[in-house]
Amino acid sequence: MKMTTEEAFVKVLQRHGIQHAFGIIGSAMMPISDIFPDAGIQFWDCAHEGSAGMMSDGYTRATGKMSMMIAQNGPGITNFVTAVKTAYWNHTPLLLVTPQAANKTIGQGGFQEVEQMKLFEDMVAYQEEVRDPSRVAEVLTRVISQAKRLSGPAQINIPRDFWTQVVDIEIPDPIEFEASPGGTNSVAEAAALLSSAKNPVILNGAGVVLAKGGLEASQKLAERLTAPVCVGYQHNDAFPGNHPLFAGPLGYNGSKAGMQLISEADVVLCLGTRLNPFSTLPGYGINYWPADAKIIQVDINPDRIGLTKKVTVGIVGDAAKVAEGILAQLADDAGDAGREERKANIAQKKSAWAQELTSMNEEQDDPGTNWNERARAAKPDWMSPRMAWRAIQSALPREAIISSDIGNNCAIGNAYPSFDEGRKYLAPGLFGPCGYGLPSIVGAKIGQPNVPVVGFAGDGAFGIAVNELTAIGRGEWPAITQIVFRNYQWGAEKRNSTLWFDDNFVGTELDEQVSYAGIAQACGLKGVVARTQEELTDALNQAIKDQMENGITTLIEAMINQELGDPFRRDAMKKPVKVAGISKDDMVEQVV
Numbered sequence: 001m002k003m004t005t006e007e008a009f010v011k012v013l014q015r016h017g018i019q020h021a022f023g024i025i026g027s028a029m030m031p032i033s034d035i036f037p038d039a040g041i042q043f044w045d046c047a048h049e050g051s052a053g054m055m056s057d058g059y060t061r062a063t064g065k066m067s068m069m070i071a072q073n074g075p076g077i078t079n080f081v082t083a084v085k086t087a088y089w090n091h092t093p094l095l096l097v098t099p100q101a102a103n104k105t106i107g108q109g110g111f112q113e114v115e116q117m118k119l120f121e122d123m124v125a126y127q128e129e130v131r132d133p134s135r136v137a138e139v140l141t142r143v144i145s146q147a148k149r150l151s152g153p154a155q156i157n158i159p160r161d162f163w164t165q166v167v168d169i170e171i172p173d174p175i176e177f178e179a180s181p182g183g184t185n186s187v188a189e190a191a192a193l194l195s196s197a198k199n200p201v202i203l204n205g206a207g208v209v210l211a212k213g214g215l216e217a218s219q220k221l222a223e224r225l226t227a228p229v230c231v232g233y234q235h236n237d238a239f240p241g242n243h244p245l246f247a248g249p250l251g252y253n254g255s256k257a258g259m260q261l262i263s264e265a266d267v268v269l270c271l272g273t274r275l276n277p278f279s280t281l282p283g284y285g286i287n288y289w290p291a292d293a294k295i296i297q298v299d300i301n302p303d304r305i306g307l308t309k310k311v312t313v314g315i316v317g318d319a320a321k322v323a324e325g326i327l328a329q330l331a332d333d334a335g336d337a338g339r340e341e342r343k344a345n346i347a348q349k350k351s352a353w354a355q356e357l358t359s360m361n362e363e364q365d366d367p368g369t370n371w372n373e374r375a376r377a378a379k380p381d382w383m384s385p386r387m388a389w390r391a392i393q394s395a396l397p398r399e400a401i402i403s404s405d406i407g408n409n410c411a412i413g414n415a416y417p418s419f420d421e422g423r424k425y426l427a428p429g430l431f432g433p434c435g436y437g438l439p440s441i442v443g444a445k446i447g448q449p450n451v452p453v454v455g456f457a458g459d460g461a462f463g464i465a466v467n468e469l470t471a472i473g474r475g476e477w478p479a480i481t482q483i484v485f486r487n488y489q490w491g492a493e494k495r496n497s498t499l500w501f502d503d504n505f506v507g508t509e510l511d512e513q514v515s516y517a518g519i520a521q522a523c524g525l526k527g528v529v530a531r532t533q534e535e536l537t538d539a540l541n542q543a544i545k546d547q548m549e550n551g552i553t554t555l556i557e558a559m560i561n562q563e564l565g566d567p568f569r570r571d572a573m574k575k576p577v578k579v580a581g582i583s584k585d586d587m588v589e590q591v592v
Helices: 005-015 049-063 081-089 116-120 133-150 184-195 206-210 214-225 256-263 319-329 339-359 371-378 385-393 408-415 437-447 459-472 491-500 516-522 533-550
Strands: 002-004 020-023 042-045 068-070 095-100 126-129 154-159 166-168 200-204 229-231 246-249 267-271 294-299 313-316 401-404 453-458 481-486 526-530 554-559
Touching: 002 005, 005 133, 020 049, 020 437, 049 068, 049 081, 049 437, 049 459, 081 116, 095 116, 095 133, 116 126, 116 154, 126 133, 133 154, 133 166, 184 267, 184 294, 184 313, 184 319, 200 214, 200 256, 206 214, 206 319, 214 229, 214 267, 214 319, 229 256, 246 256, 246 339, 246 408, 256 339, 267 319, 294 319, 371 491, 385 408, 385 481, 385 533, 401 408, 401 437, 408 453, 408 491, 437 453, 437 459, 437 481, 453 459, 453 533, 459 481, 459 516, 481 533, 516 526, 516 554, 526 533, 533 554
Parallel strands: 020 042, 020 068, 068 095, 095 154, 126 154, 200 229, 200 267, 229 246, 267 294, 294 313, 401 453, 453 481, 481 554, 526 554
Antiparallel strands: 002 166
């Protein structure tokens, strides 16, 4: 069939049901964006490509449906780098379309030229370049298929002079891969280990959320074994939060109950997780990873198995199908040994942690430091971060989708949210980019328009995405709610400064004259300032009502004191030692 290359490209997108594209318009993509409206594809014109990529990530994570990011070749594409690497570590299957400088000029250092394949070679799960106009549909079909198979972003690079070519091709059918149930022997071995376990524990990761039926399969297995279920860092939605076996998140600012329970395990089933360091590092001074336990690790990517922790059994497969396979092969008496004792132990540790978490109002200072004490004294009437999180929890709808940015105040809140289903908790993941909270929740709302959404960010991280307020107020954009924790500092770095650099606060202070609520109002949105717990709860209740009933986007500026939570990388920092010494007197003037 004769058609133009851009028609072939868009027909492949249609064949795969890709209805949303995020980016900024540019001449290199206009031959296909011109026909997006006729094809039923919505192009979301963002303020910055980096935020566009994070919107794409949020949309796909909230829905399970693929979306695409696309922009002008060169600087438009380079702005996607952070978002693409974020999606890679979030295991998000996205389509990255990178129009390239024209073949006839590439290599001459022309306008907006950069090596786009080299740029993303370790950022994507798969990449391919179109070598001839007649192959555009074939290559695009394969790239989309690989994104799904590898559960990560995949890139198609296409020279811009390949558009508007007339080609004679057929549109290929989508290539679908069946998810693996794991190896026969490894699943049987895992079932045998769990059948004989006295204190089995399950650790769920993102793979449980991504797998169809993953939460249900892990829940059935947990109930059969009466095994507590922990979740990895930033994966609070990987098990129903109201279930009596849910022990909470491990790792940084996680659940003490989960840490205590997994420390007692003799067998741990790590389901759909690569066991990233932030999910296994000590927390609250508890070195909880069980040194002598048998470890079963399940992941779709064999390269991740055994990478961070020694494993007894490695299973390459889909989390849901592997869990179902293990359940089917458990011995008749699996879980019977110590069942009632385990049940009581789980309930006791969960209750104790819930009471402790409720009573936590302040952040603790390390010995020899007193920044948090000074911060409370400086603003005695201001909310602490934990007071703010409790105020939020009392108003946050149970069915809401939330997003969290990177940063100290968002991290303090890691132990608080729980969910009844998956695809509810969007966080920046292990790449740790600032500026994720706002764009990702916008993408989630586009994909789930009938669900309330709330984004969270510290004021430093929010400053990176604040320009998106100039985009999302336009009529076609859905209403969302964004909370900004306002304490006028880069908190994580400031905590590092108090611990290792003698309160030498270089680059940690923010401008107190800036009002994010005021910027929101200037962009035609609603901006609210909350100074007390009551004001914050009331503001969030009203913002959710405005979002769902009145189509109003609200930014809530939550004013909090400058208390600082535990540092992100206590394991990676140490106090510097002066040897040669540094003096301003050694500075020389440059000769020009």
